[in-house]
Amino acid sequence: MAPFDFSIDDHEFQVIAADGEPVEPTKPINSIFINAGQRYDIVVEAKNDTQESFWMRAKGLTGLPWLARSAATGLPGFNDEGLAIVRYNVVSTSEPTTEQCEDIVTVNKFDFTRATPAVLPTTPSDRSIVQFNITRLGGVISLDGGEYNILRIPDQPPLLTISNGSTTADLPDSANARALEYGKHIEVVVVNSMNEQHPFHLHSHVPWVVGSGQASEEDIYNNNLPPSKLEGAMSRDVYTVPPCNTDEGGHCVDVGYIILRFTADNPGVWMMHCHIDWHMDIVLAMIFVEGETELQAKGPDAFSSSLLSVCKGDST
Structure with missing residues (x-):
């Protein structure tokens, strides 16, 4: 089970919870790293003036340090990118022509701030x-x-x-x-x-x-x-x-x-x-x-x- 980068073409979103734990909304980002078993709640900034469709992407990360083997080694039938479609025109049946953002804006896994911060003891028992x-x-x-x-x-x-x-x-x-x-x-x-x-x-x-x-x-x-x-x-x-x-x-x-x-x-x-x-x-x-x-x-x-x-x- 590989980690992956999640994104929606030409859209920004904010993370509001990580693994079910509420966090202060992050800055607007366009990509988030998700490891096996992790979950994020996000709020997507929708577009008001479009009837287009956009690709939603889950791009698997292969090769070290993510996996011992890279997708480039030719795993039979392996597709390292999962796709879904975000449609603003619900009657449309055409596939999107959008491309993934080149300038990635994300947030580090340790930069989240809990909605209710805790202060822990200096020394553990x-x-x-x-x-x-x-x-x-x-x-x-x-x-x-x-x-x-x-x-x-x-x-x-x-x-x-x-x-x-x-x-x-x-x-x-x-x-x-x-x-x-x-x-x-x-x-x-x-x-x-x-x-x-x-x-x-x-x-x-x-x-x-x-x-x-x-x-x-x-x-x-x-x-x-x-x-x-x-x-x-x-x-x-x-x-x-x-x-x-x-x-x-x-x-x-x-x-x-x-x-x-x-x-x-x-x-x-x-x-x-x-x-x-x-x-x-x-x-x-x-x-x-x-x-x-x-x-x-x-x-x-x-x-x-x-x-x-x-x-x-x-x-x-």
Whole structure:
């Protein structure tokens, strides 16, 4: 699933929401980058004196850093541009003759301003580092500098295991599980060891994005990074982890990273994963166990019988 640039020929629009989060209307723009899983609400400036039709475009971005392969390599049957028609004359059946704007005006993904800005704590209660890569075996994740593992969901879902009294530490290493204490202000640094960008998503949370860039692994693990944006940070449902910087041979020298903040106020077992479809297929993912003590206190009786039947593998 490729990211794409969205535009409408000879039209400007303003973004008023990102991933469902209201933002202050942006300046008028004519193009917006949209990654896999991201959404934008826009207000288009319509034309008052025309009966023309105009192309609406979704131009896929291929090749590095967007995808490992470029459309220029000749993928059979692949069309990297989706088209729709904006008609002012509803009875017209002719195709537009318009062309895409040459002078692109857009907005940076970090330049949005929330309609209700937040001020975040200077220091988080907990800092977790989630570093990922893709190997011949599949997607691998390292938690806080530990061994890389491919996520293997245990036979009994961790939500049921934890609610029955087990701890996150009791789960196998291959569960790629990290415990978060309920009510704490959490910082998660997602680290990209690849020369491709990756759109990540954490279930049931819309974290603030407070920083992003490229840095050495040493600086990331020692928290020697530029100051985070703690006032007016944008909250996003899907966020792009930038690629690493590469040398002349294409090898990573500085890794890409993004810094997220959120409050752990939703007890559960939540997956964080790359939003590119085939990266999900190779399990580029991990899980957060949020509010372990609270889940244990509620016990399995807190869940519906239908959910428990699924967790226990009961097809009835």
